Amino acid sequence: xxxxxxxxxxxxxxxxxxxxxxxxxxxxxxxxxxxxxxxxxxxxxxxxxxxxxxxxxxxxxxxxxxxxxxxxxxxxxxxxxxxxxxxxxxxxxxxxxxxxxxxxxxxxxxxxxxxxxxxxxxxxxxxxxxxxxxxxxxxxxxxxxxxxxxxxxxxxxxxxxxxxxxxxxxxxxxxxxxxxxxxxxxxxxxxxxxxxxxxxxxxxxxxxxxxxxxxxxxxxxxxxxxxxxxxxxxxxxxxxxxxxxxxxxxxxxxxxxxxxxxxxxxxxxxxxxxxxxxxxxxxxxxxxxxxxxxxxxxxxxxxxxxxxxxxxxxxxxxxxxxxxxxxxxxxxxxxxxxxxxxxxxxxxxxxxxxxxxxxxxxxxxxxxxxxxxxxxxxxxxxxxxxxxxxxxxxxxxxxxxxxxxxxxxxxxxxxxxxxxxxxxxxxxxxxxxxxxxxxxxxxxxxxxxxxxxxxxxxxxxxxxxxxxxxxxxxxxxxxxxxxxxxxxxxxxxxxxxxxxxxxxxxxxxxxxxxxxxxxxxxxxxxxxxxxxxxxxxxxxxxxxxxxxxxxxxxxxxxxxxxxxxxxxxxxxxxxxxxxxxxxxxxxxxxxxxxxxxxxxxxxxxxxxxxxxxxxxxxxxxxxxxxxxxxxxxxxxxxxxxxxxxxxxxxxxxxxxxxxxxxxxxxxxxxx
DNA sequence: AATCCATGCAGCGGT
DNA sequence: CCGCTGCATGGATTC
Numbered sequence: 001x002x003x004x005x006x007x008x009x010x011x012x013x014x015x016x017x018x019x020x021x022x023x024x025x026x027x028x029x030x031x032x033x034x035x036x037x038x039x040x041x042x043x044x045x046x047x048x049x050x051x052x053x054x055x056x057x058x059x060x061x062x063x064x065x066x067x068x069x070x071x072x073x074x075x076x077x078x079x080x081x082x083x084x085x086x087x088x089x090x091x092x093x094x095x096x097x098x099x100x101x102x103x104x105x106x107x108x109x110x111x112x113x114x115x116x117x118x119x120x121x122x123x124x125x126x127x128x129x130x131x132x133x134x135x136x137x138x139x140x141x142x143x144x145x146x147x148x149x150x151x152x153x154x155x156x157x158x159x160x161x162x163x164x165x166x167x168x169x170x171x172x173x174x175x176x177x178x179x180x181x182x183x184x185x186x187x188x189x190x191x192x193x194x195x196x197x198x199x200x201x202x203x204x205x206x207x208x209x210x211x212x213x214x215x216x217x218x219x220x221x222x223x224x225x226x227x228x229x230x231x232x233x234x235x236x237x238x239x240x241x242x243x244x245x246x247x248x249x250x251x252x253x254x255x256x257x258x259x260x261x262x263x264x265x266x267x268x269x270x271x272x273x274x275x276x277x278x279x280x281x282x283x284x285x286x287x288x289x290x291x292x293x294x295x296x297x298x299x300x301x302x303x304x305x306x307x308x309x310x311x312x313x314x315x316x317x318x319x320x321x322x323x324x325x326x327x328x329x330x331x332x333x334x335x336x337x338x339x340x341x342x343x344x345x346x347x348x349x350x351x352x353x354x355x356x357x358x359x360x361x362x363x364x365x366x367x368x369x370x371x372x373x374x375x376x377x378x379x380x381x382x383x384x385x386x387x388x389x390x391x392x393x394x395x396x397x398x399x400x401x402x403x404x405x406x407x408x409x410x411x412x413x414x415x416x417x418x419x420x421x422x423x424x425x426x427x428x429x430x431x432x433x434x435x436x437x438x439x440x441x442x443x444x445x446x447x448x449x450x451x452x453x454x455x456x457x458x459x460x461x462x463x464x465x466x467x468x469x470x471x472x473x474x475x476x477x478x479x480x481x482x483x484x485x486x487x488x489x490x491x492x493x494x495x496x497x498x499x500x501x502x503x504x505x506x507x508x509x510x511x512x513x514x515x516x517x518x519x520x521x522x523x524x525x526x527x528x529x530x531x532x533x534x535x536x537x538x539x540x541x542x543x544x545x546x547x548x549x550x551x552x553x554x555x556x557x558x559x560x561x562x563x564x565x566x567x568x569x570x571x572x573x574x575x576x577x578x579x580x581x582x583x584x585x586x587x588x589x590x591x592x593x594x595x596x597x598x599x600x601x602x603x604x605x606x607x608x609x610x611x612x613x614x615x616x617x618x619x620x621x622x623x624x625x626x627x628x629x630x631x632x633x634x635x636x637x638x639x640x641x642x643x644x645x646x647x648x649x650x651x652x653x654x655x656x657x658x659x660x661x662x663x664x665x666x667x668x669x670x671x
Numbered sequence: 672a673a674t675c676c677a678t679g680c681a682g683c684g685g686t
Numbered sequence: 687c688c689g690c691t692g693c694a695t696g697g698a699t700t701c
Contacts (some may be wrong), residue, residue, distance in 0.1 A: 539678050544690080548676060564692090587692060594676065594693095 527621035531557035535614040536604070545601030547615065554595035556582075557619070558626075561586050566598075571617070571628040573603065580628065608632065 532553030534540070540547040549558070559567060566585020575581060580603045586593040607630035609615070618627045 537677055541677095542678095544678095548678095551675065587694095589676080589693080590674080590695095591696095592674070598691095 042128075163230045253389065368455060528618040529621045530625070531617045531619055533614050533616040534553055536611055538611045540600075541604050541609055541611055541613070543601065545604075546598045547600045547604075549584075549595040549597055551595055552588075555593075557617075558584055558595070561595075564588060566596075569626060571597075571603070571626050572620075573607070574618070574627045574629040575607070578606075603628070603630065 128495075303559060327396040409492070532550055534547060534549055536547065559569070561567065561584065564586055566583050569582050569584040571580045571582050572578070578597070582600055582603070584595070585598060586595045605615075608628045609632065613630060613632045614628050618629070620627055
């Protein structure tokens, strides 16, 4: 707490530069609606320098397994070089983890002890402060003051423990060794905050189960960090509380939705998608407009979109600092649930020659990026490791419900946790399920309508069903919705599961989009992980039918190639759901390789792609299949005239660069 | 200097 | 002759 006090000034100074410096009106509701979208915490004037804390999550990317292949005499040229580039597994993992930190949720490893409230976890139960939430279920009117007045959490947890709550993660050690002023204790002494909290509990008792609340943990350092950022003032605490509560609400909805989806999933481990971790950085995309002046500022664009891709913003400095941001967001919405979320235009665009170009780093990772796209109205926080306060740790709850782990607010030090708990009845669950379905239905209808209106715009417009929530269109008429990707399909895109073992050959039966959608329904969780993108050159869209792929990204995210003949690779067109059987291969080139995607002619023609347009390749982390989307940067009817270069080589290059500091550095330079 | 990658073009096979 | 395949070249960019 000393540090706390000492850093207060600093915190205040930085206040306006961080994600928490948000537009109060847009971020926090005057009151807490029952099911609010998570607030967009962008700031029109801020330029976040927040560097997300990277917390590696079992990153088993396809890339990590490649380096083991032994180079053959012929396979050559590329192999050794390949190894060099690829670096050690550790490096790869670290990079991967970094990339995932803000955007995606990798297949979670067995929950670390600290997450499950093991003895070594320095955490406290929220109940320490508030008492057990099951009081809610009895509709008791709490006296907030009574809650906070308790000096010894155990005093009012023990009795409750005797009851049926018995918080699983609450061990005596946790309770005994923690001070009261941690976790939700930051609310102590503030009856207004307590009131807010209890009111919220009452309002959401149908949606937040006892188990859920019980699993919410707050780490002391997290709270401290938040305090530093938000200030130790009453207002600051209030904001923190609201953020936490809203996040909890969001997560609950997401969890419900995901659960439904998972029930239909062919993947037994779908629940991993739920391993959402709240990433406060989601709020810190304030610099988005910085790099994309022609597009609406997030604040105005996603007024009601709770979870913005963290750091999609193009703040070069930030990018340079944080390799882990930028999702290949979808600027162009326009599709149905299936396509909309990946209307792959990377979210961030730089404008060159009047043509918007994706700012490379921006979509560096869908995984991270996936970061993030919230699905209104149930936008969920990116599952990524949440680290709003890079120097101090995470602020918000990090649900680990896959393993029955508690949601956690943790920090790097793994200190104190706070758990919340309440009891929800089956009836309440049913009700929220019903509401969920209802909302889905509405969402679906809205999306379809929007699609009709915007498809003709060639995806230049981000239809984003999220717009329905009040987002506005940009001055240019484009409703840029980063979240459109996740918005329509699912927010769990942020909770992507890495294509651990991407098949070398993926062939998928042709299936109509409508059929698929019908089959999978809106509940389908599409976990798309951004792999790479490429601004198409003349040679890419010519009649050669091949597209040169950026080497680094190809090696990192596509299957390792042992032979120059490459491998067949099925690419499902996100826009049409058509599966293109392409070939992924490489050419020995000098002492390196050139990676190609062949048999792209038809795809290019069908999508009307021209020089300057770009393709984005994702992997469906659930199915392991690859998905491709061609994105046109021209307005319909606008053809590239001679002399109008779509992009400088520099731009083009940067567009295909992502996920590594080097690339970020490049971008930084170019910006 | 090293590397990437856009593209030129030689070689080959099919018509 | 034409189109495709695959390699080589060289400009651009980064290290």
